[in-house]
Amino acid sequence: xxxxxxxxxxxxxxxxxxxxxxxxxxxxxxxxxxxxxxxxxxxxxxxxxxxxxxxxxxxxxxxxxxxxxxxxxxxxxxxxxxxxxxxxxxxxxxxxxxxxxxxxxxxxxxxxxxxxxxxxxxxxxxxxxxxxxxxxxxxxxxxxxxxxxxxxxxxxxxxxxxxxxxxxxxxxxxxxxxxxxxxxxxxxxxxxxxxxxxxxxxxxxxxxxxxxxxxxxxxxxxxxxxxxxxxxxxxxxxxxxxxxxxxxxxxxxxxxxxxxxxxxxxxxxxxxxxxxxxxxxxxxxxxxxxxxxxxxxxxxxxxxxxxxxxxxxxxxxxxxxxxxxxxxxxxxxxxxxxxxxxxxxxxxxxxxxxxxxxxxxxxxxxxxxxxxxxxxxxxxxxxxxxxxxxxxxxxxxxxxxxxxxxxxxxxxxxxxxxxxxxxxxxxxxxxxxxxxxxxxxxxxxxxxxxxxxxxxxxxxxxxxxxxxxxxxxxxxxxxxxxxx
Amino acid sequence: xxxxxxxxxxxxxxxxxxxxxxxxxxxxxxxxxxxxxxxxxxxxxxxxxxxxxxxxxxxxxxxxxxxxxxxxxxxxxxxxxxxxxxxxxxxxxxxxxxxxxxxxxxxxxxxxxxxxxxxxxxxxxxxxxxxxxxxxxxxxxxxxxxxxxxxxxxxxxxxxxxxxxxxxxxxxxxxxxxxxxxxxxxxxxxxxxxxxxxxxxxxxxxxxxxxxxxxxxxxxxxxxxxxxxxxxxxxxxxxxxxxxxxxxxxxxxxxxxxxxxxxxxxxxxxxxxxxxxxxxxxxxxxxxxxxxxxxxxxxxxxxxxxxxxxxxxxxxxxxxxxxxxxxxxxxxxxxxxxxxxxxxxxxxxxxxxxxxxxxxxxxxxxxxxxxxxxxxxxxxxxxxxxxxxxxxxxxxxxxxxxxxxxxxxxxxxxxxxxxxxxxxxxxxxxxxxxxxxxxxxxxxxxxxxxxxxxxxxxxxxxxxxxxxxxxxxxxxxxxxxxxx
Numbered sequence: 001x002x003x004x005x006x007x008x009x010x011x012x013x014x015x016x017x018x019x020x021x022x023x024x025x026x027x028x029x030x031x032x033x034x035x036x037x038x039x040x041x042x043x044x045x046x047x048x049x050x051x052x053x054x055x056x057x058x059x060x061x062x063x064x065x066x067x068x069x070x071x072x073x074x075x076x077x078x079x080x081x082x083x084x085x086x087x088x089x090x091x092x093x094x095x096x097x098x099x100x101x102x103x104x105x106x107x108x109x110x111x112x113x114x115x116x117x118x119x120x121x122x123x124x125x126x127x128x129x130x131x132x133x134x135x136x137x138x139x140x141x142x143x144x145x146x147x148x149x150x151x152x153x154x155x156x157x158x159x160x161x162x163x164x165x166x167x168x169x170x171x172x173x174x175x176x177x178x179x180x181x182x183x184x185x186x187x188x189x190x191x192x193x194x195x196x197x198x199x200x201x202x203x204x205x206x207x208x209x210x211x212x213x214x215x216x217x218x219x220x221x222x223x224x225x226x227x228x229x230x231x232x233x234x235x236x237x238x239x240x241x242x243x244x245x246x247x248x249x250x251x252x253x254x255x256x257x258x259x260x261x262x263x264x265x266x267x268x269x270x271x272x273x274x275x276x277x278x279x280x281x282x283x284x285x286x287x288x289x290x291x292x293x294x295x296x297x298x299x300x301x302x303x304x305x306x307x308x309x310x311x312x313x314x315x316x317x318x319x320x321x322x323x324x325x326x327x328x329x330x331x332x333x334x335x336x337x338x339x340x341x342x343x344x345x346x347x348x349x350x351x352x353x354x355x356x357x358x359x360x361x362x363x364x365x366x367x368x369x370x371x372x373x374x375x376x377x378x379x380x381x382x383x384x385x386x387x388x389x390x391x392x393x394x395x396x397x398x399x400x401x402x403x404x405x406x407x408x409x410x411x412x413x414x415x416x417x418x419x420x421x422x423x424x425x426x427x428x429x430x431x432x433x434x435x436x437x438x439x440x441x442x443x444x445x446x447x448x449x450x451x452x453x454x455x456x457x458x459x460x461x462x463x464x465x466x467x468x469x470x471x472x473x474x475x476x477x478x479x480x481x482x483x484x
Numbered sequence: 485x486x487x488x489x490x491x492x493x494x495x496x497x498x499x500x501x502x503x504x505x506x507x508x509x510x511x512x513x514x515x516x517x518x519x520x521x522x523x524x525x526x527x528x529x530x531x532x533x534x535x536x537x538x539x540x541x542x543x544x545x546x547x548x549x550x551x552x553x554x555x556x557x558x559x560x561x562x563x564x565x566x567x568x569x570x571x572x573x574x575x576x577x578x579x580x581x582x583x584x585x586x587x588x589x590x591x592x593x594x595x596x597x598x599x600x601x602x603x604x605x606x607x608x609x610x611x612x613x614x615x616x617x618x619x620x621x622x623x624x625x626x627x628x629x630x631x632x633x634x635x636x637x638x639x640x641x642x643x644x645x646x647x648x649x650x651x652x653x654x655x656x657x658x659x660x661x662x663x664x665x666x667x668x669x670x671x672x673x674x675x676x677x678x679x680x681x682x683x684x685x686x687x688x689x690x691x692x693x694x695x696x697x698x699x700x701x702x703x704x705x706x707x708x709x710x711x712x713x714x715x716x717x718x719x720x721x722x723x724x725x726x727x728x729x730x731x732x733x734x735x736x737x738x739x740x741x742x743x744x745x746x747x748x749x750x751x752x753x754x755x756x757x758x759x760x761x762x763x764x765x766x767x768x769x770x771x772x773x774x775x776x777x778x779x780x781x782x783x784x785x786x787x788x789x790x791x792x793x794x795x796x797x798x799x800x801x802x803x804x805x806x807x808x809x810x811x812x813x814x815x816x817x818x819x820x821x822x823x824x825x826x827x828x829x830x831x832x833x834x835x836x837x838x839x840x841x842x843x844x845x846x847x848x849x850x851x852x853x854x855x856x857x858x859x860x861x862x863x864x865x866x867x868x869x870x871x872x873x874x875x876x877x878x879x880x881x882x883x884x885x886x887x888x889x890x891x892x893x894x895x896x897x898x899x900x901x902x903x904x905x906x907x908x909x910x911x912x913x914x915x916x917x918x919x920x921x922x923x924x925x926x927x928x929x930x931x932x933x934x935x936x937x938x939x940x941x942x943x944x945x946x947x948x949x950x951x952x953x954x955x956x957x958x959x960x961x962x963x964x965x966x967x968x
Binding site for chain 1: 607610613618631633637668672673680685698701702705707806811813832835837840
């Protein structure tokens with residue numbers, strides 16, 4: 001009865017396949033993980049090695065796993081993802097005042113909230129922060145030198161932290177960084193100070209579109225106007241688009257993310273960066289660079305920054321430790337180029353200086369050489385989390401959904417079927433305690449009304465899977481409702 | 485030989501007098517301290533009780549000490565002070581743009597510097613901060629809940645700190661404070677956010693004159709114009725002056741210090757505060773109140789605030805813990821009245837939220853009820869330090885020098901002979917590593933060119949005495965130079 005045997009065989013290897021798929025679905029196995037050896041699984045499941053082998057080969061055929069010579073089988077990257085988000089149509093229009101404030105404000109309330117399915121706020125989950133190490137260092141700092149921890153720091157920052165950041169900047173190819181960094185309370189403060197150092201109310205600022213909604217709100221509160229050029233998930237910002245904008249409008253400053261732009265994770269190639277810096281230098285236009293995500297690269301090497309091509313001190317590199325070690329410490333910095341004096345003046349009149357214990361603790365953490373090891377772990381974890389998210393997005397979201405395929409960072413940008421109103425979806429999600437950010441807040445225009453941004457900061461969990469399942473179902477329901 | 489005896493007697497009681505005076509000069513004895521009993525000093529010095537008594541009576545006659553029935557002799561307040569600074573002539577002129585930036589910047593460099601005779605920065609010396617207690621609490625907080633300490637706080641602040649501040653505000657007579665406080669990175673950030681919530685570039689802001697130079701720099705960086713009304717060291721701000729300014733100029737907001745105005749320590753009486761709040765309410769003009777020094781009262785009771793008379797939500801009370809427990813923690817707050825929404829928007833776009841460990845530690849410090857005991861000690865210490873400073877100013881400064889006689893706070897405002905250029909003096913002092921702030925930076929006008937501000941935050945020391953002696957000598961030299 002070969003057919004019966006075959007049926008039974010099929011049933012068996014299908015059950016193995018299902019077993020492995022479930023492990024991936026529950027996060028027990030994720031990107032890059034090695035599958036159990038044929039022998040081990042054969043023993044554990046009480047099946048023949050050839051059955052297990054057949055199941056693995058079938059999973060490989062489906063692109064879910066891959067075999068590596070003499071190493072075994074591994075969960076494959078991007079094995080089951082939605083198709084890529086495509087480049088959005090060119091979006092340059094007249095500069096316009098920014099008026100997203102109300103909507104943005106309602107989403108900012110998610111900051112510091114703990115009861116949600118955490119897809120809204122971009123920050124690594126606590127499991128990925130060096131809680132014990134940094135905590136111990138902080139407690140030690142305060143015990144050993146309470147007088148300094150409780151006293152004002154100098155306005156530019158604690159010297160030992162400035163040194164560490166200058167050193168790291170040099171390692172990242174920015175040779176002029178010695179003594180240049182000014183410490184701020186996070187990257188947003190660095191951006192805020194940079195904008196105030198270079199623009200006045202009514203000025204026009206060039207941004208990429210989509211862009212981080214907090215920039216838009218910042219532009220709005222400063223009374224600045226925005227001109228948007230497209231950000232392509234695959235190729236970032238194009239020098240040609242920038243050149244066109246420069247020749248058309250009177251631009252006071254640019255705000256660009258070199259790598260893993262929030263929300264579309266776009267990376268502008270280094271040659272394009274260099275060309276953009278050159279174009280701006282010709283016109284003496286400052287470029288404010290949001291470098292907060294660059295350390296989160298999944299590629300073998302760290303991508304470049306605009307700052308490394310800066311020869312005129314026009315690039316203001318802004319960054320922080322909020323996406324890597326301690327968002328709540330509020331420590332960031334700006335490499336302010338020729339605007340240093342103005343930057344210090346604005347820092348001094350905003351809040352005098354940044355909190356001393358936070359600065360001292362992070363300086364010591366860096367000095368002890370703990371950052372690189374931590375970043376390696378963090379990058380691997382984020383890449384896995386993102387991959388698991390991709391897998392489940394593909395499972396739960398309706399056909400016609402697309403998503404970015406980032407090579408770094410911690411966010412996914414989901415393009416839903418065109419008829420979906422993502423603001424509506426975000427309110428329905430909120431009612432189920434799921435925090436997501438609707439696409440419209442990432443632009444002054446309305447072209448992202450069917451997009452949502454999802455943070456991949458939190459380690460994979462059943463709660464997250466359920467959240468994505470509910471979100472997918474709610475999206476299906478919205479679609480079905482429209483079809484009736 | 486009665487004459488010889490008398491001479492010897494005179495010599496003896498003079499030596500006792502000198503002994504006591506030296507103890508006061510070196511800070512071994514200061515304001516309110518009880519002198520050794522007649523019997524004890526008699527034993528210690530090997531002199532008769534009547535000689536000691538004669539010396540004490542002579543010191544009492546000179547106003548240096550006082551006797552209290554059945555308690556003994558005590559070092560008297562204000563025993564040897566320079567005459568009071570007088571009210572400066574009325575100073576209301578056309579609103580003017582603020583342009584003190586360069587000079588102020590050079591003095592702001594003193595923040596966080598440690599090698600100076602510390603007369604420039606107003607903050608209690610480390611000996612007066614609760615280093616051990618707060619340090620222990622901070623270390624504990626980070627050990628017990630590192631995940632929360634390293635994560636973002638909600639934008640308005642950590643709930644437990646908001647509760648503590650609301651409670652303290654209620655105790656201080658501000659009944660509407662529940663849930664109202666918004667946490668900021670220090671008082672200056674509260675003021676900055678309040679100004680940005682109520683004014684736009686080009687607006688005119690009413691301030692008292694002299695006023696804290698950081699306000700002036702803040703007005704300058706925000707492109708605001710200042711109209712000054714006099715601040716009288718004895719009577720603070722006069723409602724009549726304010727009414728006159730309101731009827732003459734178009735004023736967008738006022739920034740006033742209710743008590744112990746920096747630098748002249750003026751206190752506006754509560755009836756005047758109430759009248760000022762009423763006048764502003766008539767015109768719907770916001771009043772931004774710098775309440776950072778009120779807790780440092782030397783009087784039996786805490787003076788009132790503008791906020792407690794506010795019925796229209798127009799008063800924005802700004803304060804912090806920087807002058808009381810931990811300047812370097814950067815924690816302040818604003819009670820924002822009707823401007824709460826705007827305040828949150830600006831806080832979110834300035835730096836998202838205030839550092840979590842700082843907020844959590846201070847909340848716990850307050851919750852444990854440690855603040856009141858600490859403030860009692862701190863007030864007593866500051867009052868003593870100020871008194872000792874007064875004594876030595878009188879010793880070292882030329883005739884014609886006047887000084888404020890504050891009833892709280894931590895600064896003295898010294899009016900030097902009119903011919904002294906205090907900017908010149910400040911540079912000469914700096915060259916001797918003595919940090920003082922020249923009067924001109926406290927006004928947009930030039931009327932305080934012969935004033936200096938001295939901080940009394942650091943505990944009395946020989947280094948401070950030497951610093952004052954040198955400063956006095958430098959002032960004498962400048963005078964002599966002019967007379968030649």
